[in-house]
Amino acid sequence: MRELIRVNSLEEALGKKGAYLAGGTEILRLDSPLDKAISVIDILPFLSKEVEDEGDWIRIGAGCTFSSLLSSALIPSFLKEALSYMSSPELREMATIGGNIASFRDDSFLIPTLASAYARLEVLLPGGKECIPLSSFKRDGGIILSITVSKTADVKNFRESLTSHSHAVVTAAFSSECECYAVKGSGIFFDHDSLSFASDMYGSAEYKRYLSELYRSESGRS
Numbered sequence: 001m002r003e004l005i006r007v008n009s010l011e012e013a014l015g016k017k018g019a020y021l022a023g024g025t026e027i028l029r030l031d032s033p034l035d036k037a038i039s040v041i042d043i044l045p046f047l048s049k050e051v052e053d054e055g056d057w058i059r060i061g062a063g064c065t066f067s068s069l070l071s072s073a074l075i076p077s078f079l080k081e082a083l084s085y086m087s088s089p090e091l092r093e094m095a096t097i098g099g100n101i102a103s104f105r106d107d108s109f110l111i112p113t114l115a116s117a118y119a120r121l122e123v124l125l126p127g128g129k130e131c132i133p134l135s136s137f138k139r140d141g142g143i144i145l146s147i148t149v150s151k152t153a154d155v156k157n158f159r160e161s162l163t164s165h166s167h168a169v170v171t172a173a174f175s176s177e178c179e180c181y182a183v184k185g186s187g188i189f190f191d192h193d194s195l196s197f198a199s200d201m202y203g204s205a206e207y208k209r210y211l212s213e214l215y216r217s218e219s220g221r222s
């Protein structure tokens with residue numbers, strides 16, 4: 001049986017040993033690679049569920065669910081496109097944007113799009129709050145409080161999966177100054193030069209390389 005830890009604040013959560021519980025769709029998933037014995041610390045009550053308009057930018061509370069963002073008039077269409085990659089309505093109701101980033105999956109629905117929209121994270125660390133680029137975030141690197149993205153970025157999204165419910169082989173997004181790739185079996189890459197590919201049940205390394213290059217050229221980058 002797993003221990004559920006309740007806290008009175010995010011600061012208290014930071015001092016506890018365990019994984020954070022937001023929507024729970026990754027941490028409680030049966031075949032999640034995350035440690036199944038580890039305690040879970042319920043942080044959802046303390047996460048912001050607000051979306052704030054800041055001119056050319058929007059600030060999204062880490063506790064916003066996929067479905068709340070899909071129904072918000074403030075969310076730009078390029079981000080709604082990425083949010084809709086999560087095809088299950090049940091998961092959309094529970095899964096949070098903060099949990100999606102922190103999961104840092106190699107088939108991430110949102111990280112390529114958010115990175116290409118120049119996302120910055122407000123993160124709570126033992127020493128206080130810090131604002132960092134999404135590309136600097138590391139798993140277990142504090143509690144994500146909010147995500148700020150450009151509303152006006154010219155983001156182009158690309159994704160290949162066998163069916164709408166299947167894991168993506170390569171997800172990528174491009175804007176005039178950023179590019180980001182999530183490559184199944186290899187990880188997340190914030191630039192083209194560091195890309196690497198491995199063969200697995202989702203496709204050969206050559207296939208994944210082909211998709212990445214195709215997306216790049218279709219985005220007008222090469």
Ligand SMILES: Cc1cc2nc3c(=O)[nH]c(=O)nc-3n(C[C@H](O)[C@H](O)[C@H](O)COP(=O)(O)OP(=O)(O)OC[C@H]3O[C@@H](n4cnc5c(N)ncnc54)[C@H](O)[C@@H]3O)c2cc1C
Pocket residue numbers: 019020021022023024025026027028029034047062091094095096097098099100101102103105107108109110142143144145166167168
């Ligand atoms: C059938 C199925 C298929 C899925 N397919 C995909 C997929 O293709 N791509 C994909 O990206 N995801 C996928 N997921 C995983 C998951 O649904 C999403 O990544 C979701 O957005 C995770 O958010 P959550 O709020 O449920 O996170 P949780 O499960 O609550 O937490 C996940 C992780 O994030 C950490 N965390 C949560 N919130 C924060 C925070 N604010 N600050 C710091 N750390 C935090 C936790 O410690 C934990 O390690 C799938 C899940 C299921 C059940």
